Amino acid sequence: MxxxxxxxxxxxxxxxxxxxxxxxxxxxxxxxxxxxxxxxxxxxxxxxxxxxxxxxxxxxxxxxxxxxxxRLGTTYLDVHELRARALVWTDDLARSSGEAVYLGVLHQHGVLIVHHVFRPDDSRQVLEVGAMQPLHSTALGKVLAATDPVAHAELVDAKREPFTARTVTELDEIERTLDLTRAQGYAADNEETFEGVAAVAAPIYDRRRLAVGSVGITGAVERVCRDGELRPELIAAVRDTARSVSRDLGAKPF
Amino acid sequence: MxxxxxxxxxxxxxxxxxxxxxxxxxxxxxxxxxxxxxxxxxxxxxxxxxxxxxxxxxxxxxxxxxxxxxRLGTTYLDVHELRARALVWTDDLARSSGEAVYLGVLHQHGVLIVHHVFRPDDSRQVLEVGAMQPLHSTALGKVLAATDPVAHAELVDAKREPFTARTVTELDEIERTLDLTRAQGYAADNEETFEGVAAVAAPIYDRRRLAVGSVGITGAVERVCRDGELRPELIAAVRDTARSVSRDLGAKPF
DNA sequence: GATAGCGTTTAGCATTGTCGAACGCGGCAG
DNA sequence: CTGCCGCGTTCGACAATGCTAAACGCTATC
Missing domain, CATH: 1.10.10.10 (Winged helix-like DNA-binding domain superfamily/Winged helix DNA-binding domain)
Known part of the structure; x- marks a missing residue:
């Protein structure tokens, strides 16, 4: 040391x-x-x-x-390659999904939001760039924990706070969710972080096929879900966006 | 020392x-x-x-x-009292003026943008929070240089770069502009920083009646000006906003 | 008008960060 | 394949550097 x-x-x-x-x-x-x-x-x-x-x-x-x-924090954003590549695609995702789009990377014990596109209506929204989200309850966090070994270790070590009645804090159950996330290529957050708010996210890979971040959409459960399940067309849109950004970063589609 | x-x-x-x-x-x-x-x-x-x-x-x-x-830079914004107080008023100003609103404070040799409300149309705009503007050519900067002695000293010391043909770089002429700014309570930027872009700004005072920042709007010269002069209703709206924020900060109106 | 708490300054010691040189590693050219 | 050069990194010894404890002035309080 x-x-x-x-x-x-x-x-x-x-x-x-x-x-x-x-x-x-x-x-x-x-x-x-x-x-x-x-x-x-x-x-x-x-x-x-x-x-x-x-x-x-x-x-x-x-x-x-x-x-x-x-000033320095903003400069960090300006130089951030992942964010720069994602800018175009996230705008499209917000427009097609009608929901707010978030782009996050692993930082310390959580997800740092590096880009945020407002939901395309005229409601008042606050920019969450620079904010942190937990790994265990959010869609962005689960995706990172499932695809980045460092993020996974952080999730295991962290104290997993329950935010709502639906928040999963037990490690066994979380591990099963992460397996599912790896299998289907996306993760969900069904009112596990905020009451009435659901989210979907998918992983972004670089040219070495390592996970470098996650994109996702977040919105009121009434709009994002149908019959208690996430709307399939939203899942597809998020995964398409994640693939497009990954391709821009040089990741080969096998 | x-x-x-x-x-x-x-x-x-x-x-x-x-x-x-x-x-x-x-x-x-x-x-x-x-x-x-x-x-x-x-x-x-x-x-x-x-x-x-x-x-x-x-x-x-x-x-x-x-x-x-x-993360830390965003936290700085969260704690920033001036910004917190200005949030409501700047939204109104953007709506009533139809232009982008900027809130700046003195930092080092320039103006640091701490808040930015997009022009209320659907055009694509980039957030400029965390960016710096020069003191000598922008409306936000001139207001600070006219009302804050520290900002004035910085303006005198700084090298004043010409950005357009209209940029004023000579100290004498700038001083006259600052006198005018103090007299009328606002400053203008008529294509002195960007070609085709004009701006108005007014000072914000705290409870000790010291200038702590400036608010202003920026937009295409065709919309913001008429007959080569700033539209009076925009000047009035900006000054009203500055007064409202100052009052929120505890400044007594004499 | 004494007190208590604050942020600040001072002086001296030894801990701490600095420096020059050497190391291991990779890319490149011969 | 081999020698070389440049990179980021580590090592060890010196003394300059930043740390500690105590004292200072100040303001606010009762």
Whole structure:
């Protein structure tokens, strides 16, 4: 195990702490939360502030995340190859399915949304790019857990929180669902994450035939399902989109 | 001048370098660009990778920005008070004006877009949240430079690039425009940044009556202007929105 | 107007990150 | 096939670097 730079690890921990706590945090809170001396925490925060990664409220002296993170995070999206290739196809999927489209990749213990196309009606919707979804209850997450060994390991290790009465948290049952996902090439989320919301997703492969992400649609169960089952034409549309993106990434269809 | 943590400054410089270069960068490029020994650069990159701030392409070994930046950058938006307060009003402004709405704050040498409402038609538009705009040529930037002393200083120091034939780069003339902006309470961008694109913006104040950002609309000059001048009803709508948001932030109307 | 808590600064020690050199590996040319 | 060059990575020793603990000024509170 190679040793990592201590001050950087501490700085990263601070940023994650600031991201977690809803409100701004004071220096003493930060220092005690991480078990550091106040002066140590102060030195790191001062540098982070100078670089734009954290900001300090002039009135209260409290700290919060800084604007430079937004700029760099957006740049990450600009360079993201999977997202760039998926842009065209996801628009078409949203139009043909009439539902919101999500594109996600594995990040830490969940799915990071890297692209989101609004449902094509005039309702007010909030952009969820940059948000995280759990692996065990969402369609995007199940697809990744079924096709990416790293994602699967994360799912096994993670604590699987029940969000609704339908959420499956037992490992045995999840494994059976993942087997099914591998067999049929897509996964579903039937009110397992939000009441009244269902989703379908399919895996995206790169040229080495490794899963690099998943696409899917999410919508009200009344529209997405019929007789308690997902509408077959929506499943087909999602799988077609996933195949098209995979082909764009260089994956050969066997 | 207090001293900052060296390794953190170097790590931040690396992230900015990776954000600037369009493509992935190799270790040797990074080390020589920053004037560091390869081993030093490697130690920092290894830690940044472990924390999710950079990723390494398994094939080429090159480095690029990591997903954690997107997650943290989005969290920054979630906590952003100005943005939260502006959400409702900007939707209304987009609807009443029929144009795209932008909300920006000062960041480093330019305006960072923290919110963007699409023009309410079905045309394909790309979200510009997280992007930067220059201070000297845009409506959002001029408003900030006219109302925020820090932004003004940044404008004076910055190199003012000419984007179109109409871009004003001479300091004297810009200062006169800023005086006018302060006097009338809004600023315009008449094809000074993009050919055929015009914009109006107005300042947003907080409870201490300090400028904290600017809102504005941007659109094709044929729609936004009439007889070479901005349509008065659009100027009024933008100023109303800025006042509403300021009031939400606690600014008293004198 | 004393107190308690905050963020900040200071000084000295030793831990920590840095550096130059060497390593293993892959691609490329001879 | 073999030698070479470039890459990313590891190693070990030095001292510069960032850490710790204690003291400082400040504001808000009772």
């Amino acid at each position: 190679a040793k990592n730079i201590q001050s950087l690890e501490r700085a990263a921990a601070m940023l994650r702490l600031l991201a977690g706590g809803e409100r701004r945090l004071g220096l003493s809170d930060i220092a005690s939360s991480l078990g550091l001396a106040k002066a140590t925490a102060h030195g790191i925060l001062r540098t982070l502030q100078h670089e734009g990664f954290v900001e300090q409220d002039p009135g209260s002296g409290r700290y919060q995340l800084g604007a430079e993170l937004l | 207090a001293k900052n943590i060296q390794s953190l400054e170097r790590a931040a410089a690396m992230l900015r370098l990776l954000a600037g270069g369009e493509r992935r960068l190799g270790l040797s490029d990074i080390a020589s660009s920053l004037g560091l020994a390869k081993a030093t650069a490697h130690g920092i990159l290894r830690t940044l990778q472990h924390e999710g701030f950079v990723e390494q392409d398994p094939g080429s070994g090159r480095y690029q920005l990591g997903a954690e930046l997107l």
